[in-house]
Amino acid sequence: MSQSTAFLSYHHDDRIIGETVLAQLAFLASRGEGKPALKCFLDARDIPRGQAWKPIIDENLANKDWLIPVFTGDQSVYCGYEIGTFLQLHVQSPDKRVMALYDVDDEKLPIILRDGQNTQVPPVDNVVEADKVAVSTDEVNFWFRSAVGRFLQDFCLYKGLYTPAHESSEPAAYSNNIALCAKLIANAFALARGTDEKSETPAQIGFELTIRKIGDQRLDKIPGDSVVIGTTLFFDLLGLSLPVSRTQAPMTTWETLRQLLNPGGQKVIPWMHKVEADIRTAAASLSLPSDDVTMRGRNGKVYRPILERHKLFVNGDRRFYLLFIEALDRRFVGVPQSSLLLTSLILASRWRFTYFEKWSDTITKVFGPEVPLPNFADACKQLLYNIEWIEHEAAQFGATDPQALIDAFGSEHKARVERFFSDWQKAKEALQASLELGTEITDFTRDGIHRAVLDFLTATRGQNAEFLQLAIKEYADEIGQGLESRDG
Structure with a gap:
């Protein structure tokens, strides 16, 4: 046989x-x-x-x-x-x-x-x-x-x-x-193939970043050729349309992403700066800092980038998983005008508590000439973070709409409300001419940056005081009118 x-x-x-x-x-x-x-x-x-x-x-x-x-x-x-x-x-x-x-x-x-x-x-x-x-x-x-x-x-x-x-x-x-x-x-x-993935549907907006063959080496910055793979929703949020294939999610590199979001290369994008800092910290096995950075998507909503986890592979690759969590709608319920006045009071007060309530400490112990250079540089970076934060907080509360604020403060204050917006923008642009995220602060550049910071804080200190006074008066009048209407 x-x-x-x-x-x-x-x-x-x-x-x-x-x-x-x-x-x-x-x-x-x-x-x-x-x-x-x-x-x-x-x-x-x-x-x-x-x-x-x-x-x-x-x-x-x-x-x-x-x-x-x-x-x-x-x-x-x-x-x-x-x-x-x-x-x-x-x-x-x-x-x-x-x-x-x-x-x-x-x-x-x-x-x-x-x-x-x-x-x-x-x-x-x-x-x-x-x-x-x-x-x-x-x-x-x-x-x-x-x-x-x-x-x-x-x-x-x-x-x-x-x-x-x-x-x-x-x-x-x-x-x-x-x-x-x-x-x-x-x-x-x-x-x-019973345990193979048949499909995957992301529940959150986010992306993965893979750094090749880095292993346990010190990470000073994210290499430009690091691979970024994100959901279509993530790239839509950034206003980008990248090619999509049947088997591959949209992908690019870290440097290409930076160039797409900042074609002129003239500024550092705060959320990317924050992500890079967190990735460096995580790669060094350190706890992530508590500082908070937000970004506004093309849909007008505000998001916070959060480093969820990261993996180290046997071949030396490191992969970092990031989520963009949408900030909840934080507007107060009630009559829009009075709610917006209260919101304005809270935001302006928080800015005052941060920098102006202890003005002497701000100009001497935080930004003063005797402050060690690394601490001064950290304070400058935090100031830029806080500018982003206050603007995004205002967006979440609906306080970035000039017409909405004019309606809240009353048409008799229209010119002053418009000037609040223009004065803030003018002061911010003057500061950014000397200081942006990523600006290297040295002993040689410190004096010029110090003057720019103090000019910005001095200008906004006056604006803040005026804004609070007007908001308190209008909110008090609004409450009084409500009481009169009830008693009547």
């Missing part, structure tokens, strides 16, 4: 596939020449633990007619060696066969397999446990003629293991059996 022999090579995660292929070949053999007519070796099963694998593999490759690699994206540690050795051992035997079974795109096949005759396994619509797989009358022709069905027919005909002649008394049984075995193998491929 001529024996049909095969060597099955598969990754240990694909054991169910290897064992299913063996079981179907054994079943077909039982319908034909008998199970003794089939001899198969499974590399991930038949190599005893602790034994040298090379002699065992070499011996079995030498005495097998077929090498059947199984590939689902993860390659057996022996696969490349096995294919190369099999081809070398049988270079004078053109009838020996290498036939891979795979379920990935052709371009994802290992290079060593791409030039061979391979079998792409079709998907299964309804994945079930093996004992529940059945082939309906309508399906027989499809699975019999499928690539897996043709592979089974070729293998069985190779040395007459199972042929239509074995089913002469029931001719339809041959095609039915081949079809059933083909579907069982395809179902096994699907079962092996």
Whole structure:
């Protein structure tokens, strides 16, 4: 009796596939020449633990007619060696066969397999446990003629293991059996992918940043070629439209993202500055600082970037996961005009408490000439953060709309309200002419920056006092009018 022999090579995660292929070949053999007519070796099963694998593999490759690699994206540690050795051992035997079974795109096949005759396994619509797989009358022709069905027919005909002649008394049984075995193998491929992601739907806006091969090296800045992969919602938020493919989320690099958001390169983007600082801190295994930075998206809403977690991979890559959490609508309920007056009072008071209530300490202990340079630089950076914060807070409360504030303060104060906006903008631009995030502060530049900071704080101190006085008066009048209306 001529024996049909095969060597099955598969990754240990694909054991169910290897064992299913063996079981179907054994079943077909039982319908034909008998199970003794089939001899198969499974590399991930038949190599005893602790034994040298090379002699065992070499011996079995030498005495097998077929090498059947199984590939689902993860390659057996022996696969490349096995294919190369099999081809070398049988270079004078053109009838020996290498036939891979795979379920990935052709371009994802290992290079060593791409030039061979391979079998792409079709998907299964309804994945079930093996004992529940059945082939309906309508399906027989499809699975019999499928690539897996043709592979089974070729293998069985190779040395007459199972042929239509074995089913002469029931001719339809041959095609039915081949079809059933083909579907069982395809179902096994699907079962092996049971824990693969079918789809992913982000619940938050965010992105991943991967720094290649950094390992435990000190991270002074995010390399420009670091890969940024984000959701479409994230890039939409930034006003960017990046290419999207069927299998890949929008992606760019850190430097390209910076250039897209700041084409002239004249300023540092606060949220990117904050993200970079947090990533450096996390990479050094330090606790993240509590300073808060916000950004306003193209949709007008305010978001806070939060570094959620990061991973260090064996190959030295580091991947950082960031979320952009939308700030909640914090406007007060009630009559819009009186609510906005109260909001204005709170925001202006917070700015006053931060810098103006202890004015002497601000100009001497925070920004004074005797303050150590690193502390002075930190205070300047925090001032820029606070400017962003107060503007975004105002946006969350609806206080950045000039017409809304005019309605709240009354049309008789329209000119003064408009000047509050223009005075703030003028003072801010004057400050930014000398100081922006990322500006290096040295002993040489300190005096000029110190003057710019004091000019800004002095100008806004007067604006703040005027604004508070007007807001208090108008809010008090609003309350008084409400009381009179109730008593009346």
